[in-house]
Structure formats: C-alpha cells, structure tokens
Amino acid sequence: MTTTSTPASEGTQRGAPAEAPMESKRRGEQVTLGIFIAVPFLALILAIPFAWGWGLTWVDLGLALVFYVVSGLGITVGYHRYFTHGSFKAKRALRVALAIAGSLAIEGPVIRWVADHRRHHAFSDREGDPHSPWRYGETVPALMKGLWWAHVGWLFDIEQTPRTKYAPDLIADPDITTVDKAFPALVLTSLLGPAVLGGLLTWSLWGAVTAFFWASLVRVALLHHVTWSINSICHAMGERPFASRDRSGNVWWLAILSFGESWHNLHHADPTCARHGVDPGQVDISARVIWAFERLGWAWDVRWPKEKRIEARRMTA
Template sequence: MSTDTSAPTRPAPAPRQPKPLLIDSPHSTLSLVTLWTFVALPFVALVAAVPLAWGWGLTALDAAMAVTGYVITGLGVTVGYHRYLTHGSFKARRPLRVALAVAGSLAVEGSVIQWVADHRRHHAFTDREGDPHSPWRYGTSVGALAKGLFYAHCGWFFDKETTNRARFAPDLVADRDMRTVDRLFGPLIAVSLLTPAVIGGLVTWSWTGALTGLFWGGLVRMALLHHVTWSVNSICHVVGSRPFVSRDKDRATNFWPLAILSFGESWHNSHHADPTGARHGVLRGQLDPSARLIWVFERLGWAWDVRWPDPIRLATKRNVDH
C-alpha cells in the first residue's frame, strides 16, 4: 500500500473580475487639436471684445443675436443636457427631448452623450479619485488649489482619456435619437458659429455685418457661456456657501454671483444635495431661470413627472451651521 506524501493541491485562485471601466479609448490628436481650437479661439475673442467694441463693430443686431444665442444654448445645457438628460428631473415628449439635445449641442461644450457621461461620473466620484474635474485633485495648498482650479475649469478637457460612455450613459447610447444628435455634433458646431454670421450678412448686406455677427453672436457668446459653465466646475467647488449636507468629501457650494448667467446652475450645493431635483435655487430669493422654463414646459404639457423640491426632504438635509 503506497502513501502519497506530496503536499495537498491548493485550489486555483478565482480569477479577478475586472472593474467597470471609468474611461474609454484615448482622445485622438485631431480631437485634442479641435478641443484646443474651440476653447482658445473663443477666449481670445472674449479678451479682444472690449477694445474692439470701443467705437467699432458692435450693433444692436449683434447684441440681440449674442443674447438670444446665449439664452438658447445656455438653457439647452442647463435644462437639456443637465437637469433632463443627466439627472432625469422630468420626462419630456420626443420633440422636446430632441430639441433640448440639439440646443445643448449648439453651446459647443461637448457632444450630448459624452457631456452626460462626464457629468454622471462627476456626481459618482465628486471631489474624490475618479472625478473628472475636481479642483481639489492636487491638494489643499495655495499652489495645488490654483493648479486644481485651472484643471477643473478647462484643463480636464485635454486629458487623453475620456469617460466611458457605455458605463455612465447606457440609456443615451441605446437611444437612436441621442446617437444621431451626438454624431451630428460637428455640423452643429458650424451651425452655432455660422448662423449669426449669415443673419448679420443678410440683414446688413455686407461682409462687415457677417464678420461682426460671427464675432459677437458666435465666438464671444460661446466663450462667455463656456467660462460660466466651467466656473460651476471650478469656483462652485471652492468658494461659496454650503447650506445643505451632501456626500462625504463633496465640496460643492452655492455661489450667488453666477446665478443669472448660469441660469440657476451656481446653486451647486443645493443641486448636489438633491441631484435629481428640477429646481436648484430652493431657498428664498434664489433665482433659477432653468426651473422656471421647466415649469413652463410642464404647464404646456410638454413635460411631466417633474421632480420639484420636497420641503420635508430638504429640511432633513439642512446644514446645522447655516
């Protein structure tokens, strides 16, 4: 009778399950060049605006086109991209759904699916590892925070890795309408820039009218909206009040000076305390134009199941220090 003296066989370790990806494939060189062009060029136009306007180049038509374009595209981002498509603050009929996605695309802040994926990832990892644009990523010293503010404001756009759309926006990836609007982002950029140029040229019947229309109604309008939106990512995580308790390490703040220009988005602490709420300015005196537009859509029957703030729920989230 033989005896087996070999060591007992250990079971093979179970294979590790891969973690769900946060990122997709890297940006191409062309996409990075395009991003830099559409960030740097409007900003240069904004810097040049004041001396250029001093005695030349700004007409009532230019101003009207710039303001109108700012309102349409800004609300496309705040109501469409953000409160509706990202957070599901209300339900909408198909024509309104598509119109909001197109209006948001005309802001040239990113294609609809990518924008939503980035913002959902921001909420999933706010001010922690994995947040695509936290100003606290480098530390809390003055130098680190200055670097972090720039990164949160616009530097994060130029990372070579992009948020995984299949993980963070599977509903939009599966939506044929949203896929179509997403694919048309390039042509919509041209529409956003060239429409005021065409209108200016036709109304004045001159190349000067076309150029000033492009400048004010296209580039300057776009640049201002970009930097207001990005300020919510940067300033509204550093400066302001925190009347509501949000998740651990979440430093989102309410910053009232940007309330009107951001259409209510700068009530950022309130939003992070109740992300799916249709109104961000939930306290007395907090103006929220985006919420008012959603209210109009609801009255017209274009939107329903609107998630208006619940006073009892809000009371449980109030910060005792405020």
C-alpha cells in the same frame, strides 16, 4: 407620449461605482479642442476694446443674447437636468430639441457630456472625479493648479469617461445618437448661423463679420467659461447650507449667467431635483423654463423640491 430614459447614475449620493476602462482621446480631437477653446477666449479678451471703437450694433447684441439663451438653456435644462439627472420627463420633440440646443453650446456631443457629468457625481471631489479643483491637494499652490484643471485642463485629458458605462440609456436612444453624431454639423450651425443672420438683417458683409465676432466667438467663450466655472469656482468657494459628500457651494454672482446652475450645493445634495435655487431670492431661470414646459404639457413628472426632503438635507447650525 415618449418618456425619458432613466439615468444610469441615478442615486449618485450612494457609494461610488467601480471604474470601467477609460477611452482615449485622439490627437486630432486634442488639437480641435484647443482651437475651440483658444479662439473664442481670445475673442473674449478683445471684446472690450473692440466694442469701444467700432463694430458693435443692436443686431450683434440681439443675436448674441438669443444664441446664448438657447444654447445655454440647452446645456442647463437639456444636457444637465434632463439627460444627466432625469429631473423630468419630456415629449420626443422636446427631447430632441434640447439635445440640439445643448449641442449649439459647443461643449461636446450630448452623450459625451452626460457621461462625464454622471461620472463627476459618482466621484465628486474624490479620486475618479474628472474635474475636481481639489485634485492636487489643499495648499494654495495646489488649489490654484486644481482650479485650472477643474476649469479647463481636464478637457485635455487623453483618457475619457467610458460612455457605455455612464450613458448606456442615451446610446440606446436612436434620436439622441442621431443628434450626437450630428455634432460637427451643429457646431458649424452655431458658429455660422449668427453670421448669416447678421448679414441678412443688415444686408452687409460687415454685419456678417461683426455678428460672427459677437454672437459666435464671444458668445461661445462666455458660455464656456460660465459652464466651466461651475466645475471650478462652485467646488472651491460659496455657501454650503445643505449637506453633501463633496465641496459644492452656492456662488450667487454666477446665478443669472448660468441660468441657476451656480446654486450648486443643493444640486449635489439632491441631484435629481429640477430646481437648484430653492431658498428665497435664489433666481433659477432653468427651473422656470422647466415649469413653462410642464404648463404647456411638453414635460411631466417634474421632480420639484419637497420641503421635507429639502429640510432633511439642510445643515443644522
């Protein structure tokens, strides 16, 4: 069996490491990024009037749900809990599958995503954090500007997290570097796959068009904004029952759409924990999926929450 690599930023609750020279983002990457943010977001805005009139079928909804769940869990279980924090170990086939599934979310290649998130934990809500909403201060205007930066603005920053510093384990993994390099092809698969399936299932060109709209554009836009909301909303509001060195909070109304990622306070209090929603009533779909992988023998050494460890981090009244 093949084990996961140890995250380079293990123990992110300790003092922040010294920064490495930043990498630069090319102009072509900036333009491409803008297109992939603006077009799906425009589709999301048009979704409601489009649905009221025509062009929405059960095939569209089914494809959108399937692609949302697969790509969303690829981010939460794969990119985040597995590759970034090493919350469990996985067989080679599962490791590759998680990297591919996360790539279908079109949130960036796996190594880039992991490097950014490890850096976020190393400097959470302090100077050096790539997407803190408190970047500009604590006044209302400053926070509004900071929320925009944390939600989407940081993606356009020309400086990028040095991957060699924050994700050397993934760079050294030939399977993951192969998936990382295949990101453009996986983007096309994520966008065109629903259209092809929609056309085949309805045996019509119109079925392909509506599937592309709902299961590609709208699905990608929704998942993007849910993910970005963890960066912005969950660091500006929410309950904070656990002690952490930042302003991460639990936002319950994002829990289902984010597959449990919005129980963000415990995650920052105990980053390697495989379950983020540890209190009664806190639904954590990602943790349940990891549990299923463990039962199937595909994952092991899962870092489940331990009561003593959790209570040690709980804020006293």
